[in-house]
Amino acid sequence: MSETIEPTPEQSAIIRYDPTKPLRVAAGAGTGKTSTIALRLEWLIGQGAVEPETTLGITFTVKAAEELQHRLMTQLLELAEDGRVPLVTTYHGFAFSIVQEFGGYLGLDQQTRVITPGFGRQLLLETLSEGRYEHLDLSHVRGRIEELVGLGSELSNHLYRPQDLSNPADALNDIELRRSELAEVLARYDLKKRALSAVDFGDMIAVAHHIVATIPRVRTELRRRFQLVLLDEYQDTNAAQRKLLTSLFSEGHPVTAVGDTGQTIYEWRGATARNFDAFPTDFPDPDGNPSATLQLTTNYRSGTSVLDLANQIRKRTGEQQVRDLVAAPSNPDAEVATAWFHSAVDEANWIAQEITRVHEEEGIERSGGGAMRWSDIAVLFRKNAHIDLVRQALEAEGIPVEVASIGALVHVPEVAQLHAWLQLLERGDLDGAVLRILLGPRFRLGIGDIAKLVGWNEGSTTTQVLEAIEAAANNAASGPDLDVEIARRVSQFWDEYRTLLIVAQGLTLGDLCRRILDTTSAWIEIESMHDAARLSARLNVYRFLDLAEAWSPLEGRPSLAAFLDYLDSLLDETAADEMEAAHVGSEDAVALLTVHRAKG
Known part of the structure; x- marks a missing residue:
């Protein structure tokens, strides 16, 4: 069926384990767990124990799938060719x-859509703004949104609904009163999602569990359909996912689960x-x-x-599920180094110098030899x-860089x-955007x-810079006492702003972004950079353009306001870290991303 791979004794024990029984693989x-799973399935098919189309493999991320x-x-x-x-x-x-x-058993629309965390926060913001509250402090709306996201996640991760929380009449203190009002917002949020035929990630597990738990024929059909189940990264599942899987496959069904409690890094999301x-x-x-447990301990990545x-x-850390790892x-071998710095700036500079050293150093043991690529x-x-x-x-x-997550991408100067x-x-001028533009490069x-x-334009404030510029443009003869070059730049800004304001009315989001880049000569400035900076700027601007082109709202046509x-x-500091999947391109640039996104 495939090229011959010689498994280790540990792998062989897993590959040939009894196909009629569940198995936990630590x-x-x-340690080659994906290869081992694939070899186990190949062996089972070769033995006639299972057919490939009756096998279900489940993992945690799209990349891993x-x-x-x-x-x-x-x-x-x-078999794949057939x-x-x-x-x-x-x-x-x-x-x-x-x-x-x-879902039709519960009256759900078969055209149900999945909304991302970003869209979910938008919908929560709309829902929150539609209510009246006695105990919620709305002076910091984003803070309330994060509380709603956190509470909603905790509820769905444990298969509870907002209605399951205590109502205001039963509240014993201010905390419970605030939580009751948050639960009321979440209940209305659920109604909005249903009206839009939409579900978020938490809903998917909860609704699927409800279907499986209450409709026996669904359980019977899925158990018949999937005679062998492979669960990858099982340590990253939450309580609701466990209940869904046990509702389906807990009665002696041949389930092989692979995981490592030492790699549980998603506790923050359940x-x-x-x-x-x-x-x-x-x-x-x-x-x-x-059920039995077998182990994989030979590591093929590290020295x-x-x-x-x-x-x-x-x-x-007390993690003893897997025996000590040994190197193939x-x-x-490789060097493990730690360093301590007086400031974050010193640390950043050291990282840059160390990357330069590693990149340029000859004789590194790697395929092809020679200097290490930036993309390595x-x-x-x-x-x-x-x-x-x-x-920076x-x-x-x-050094050319590619920022791999949207949450950090918007801080890159060209994208900002x-x-x-x-x-x-x-x-x-509500967001102070005009100041960022005028003070920018x-x-x-x-x-x-x-x-x-703003001083010349009587009555204006630092939050009304745009109003002052408009007044100066309309009163050129008696305008503010500015240096000639500064006055020229202000006039140039006003002309570009008026031009873009007019053309923005008829352009798509992607076309508007491109028109801004052209009108403001952004591409010319990018092309004037040295090689590494030019590549970094291109990669990051293209990443943002991809987002603008692909983005679509839950309702209606894409609009700049909704985008x-x-x-x-x-951009919300508490939400941005892991909201969007990392995207690492094929260009030769150093990737910057979070630990969670690197794993996912």
Whole structure:
């Protein structure tokens, strides 16, 4: 069926394990779990124990699902050519397929759409603004939105509804009163989603579980359809996902779950290592005894130095599910270094210098030899907010960079200027966008110049700069006492603003972004940069243009106002970190992204 791969003894035990029983595989990082799953399925098909089209593979992210699908297609090439392939999907994708196929039992529309976290926050903002409240402080609306997101996530992760919370009459203190009002907002939010035939990620699991738990024929059909189930990254599942899966496959069904409690990094969104710990009793053997556990401990990614440190850390964190990892004989060793700095600036500069050294150093043991490519290097961060300082240091060092997440992308100077123009055209001067443009690299006005403008225009304030510029443009003969060059720049800004304000009315979002870039000569400025900075600017502007082209609202046609609201939700400091999937292109540039996005 495929090229011969010689499995290790640990892999062989997993591959040939009894196909009629559940199995837990405790697989450390880099131990070839995806290859082992694919080899197990190939062996089971070869033994006649299962047909490929009756196999279900579930993993946590789209990227991981694509990787598993590709590996299975490679291992089962002859069957794949005949269209006989397993179904591989994500946990949310599997739940959504249940909602789409069987939602009619609950009166759900088969055309139900999935909304992203960004759209969900927009809809929550609309819902919150429509109510009257006694106990919620709306002076900081974004804070309330994050409380709604957090409460809604906790409810859906444990299969509760907003109506299950105590009502105001039962509240014992101010905290419970505020929570009751938040629950009322979430209840109205649920009604809005239903009216739009839309569900968010939490809804998918909850609705799918409700269907499976209340309609026996659905359970029977899915168990008949999927005679073998492979669960990847099981340690990243939450309580609701566990209940969905146990409702379907807990009675001795042949389920193979692969995971590692030491890699549980999604607790902030409900993941719990307890699911992996409890697998033997949640998915017992057909005779009712706890299912077996086998291990993968040979690491194919890292050398001895890295693994020795990893093993020590695992022991200190109390994680003992997997035995110590050992390096495969062919793994090259590597250096593990730590450094302590007086400031974040010092740290960023050191990272830039170290990347330059690694890139230029000859004799690095790698395929092809020679200097390491920029695209072979990534810098991982805990939060998007930490990216910008390192980005600046890398660009100052002449290193091309690609910011891989939208939450951090909007802080890149070229994108930030484009975003400011969009805000100005739609919202006027409310967001201070005009100050960011005038003080930016194109017009280079100073605070003193701004002060002269608003001081000359009697009655204006620093929040009405646009009004002062308009007054100056209409009174050129008696305008403010500005330097000739500054006056020329102000006039140029006003001309560009008026031009863009007119053409914006008939352009799509993508075309409007491109027109702004052309009108403001942004491409000319980008082309004048040195090689690394030019590549970085291009990559990041194109990433933003891709977003504008692809974006579509829940209702009606795409509009600039709705798009800006969406970007606002991404910019929220507490929400932006992991809202959008990372996107790493094929250009030769260092990728900057968060740890969570690197894994996902």
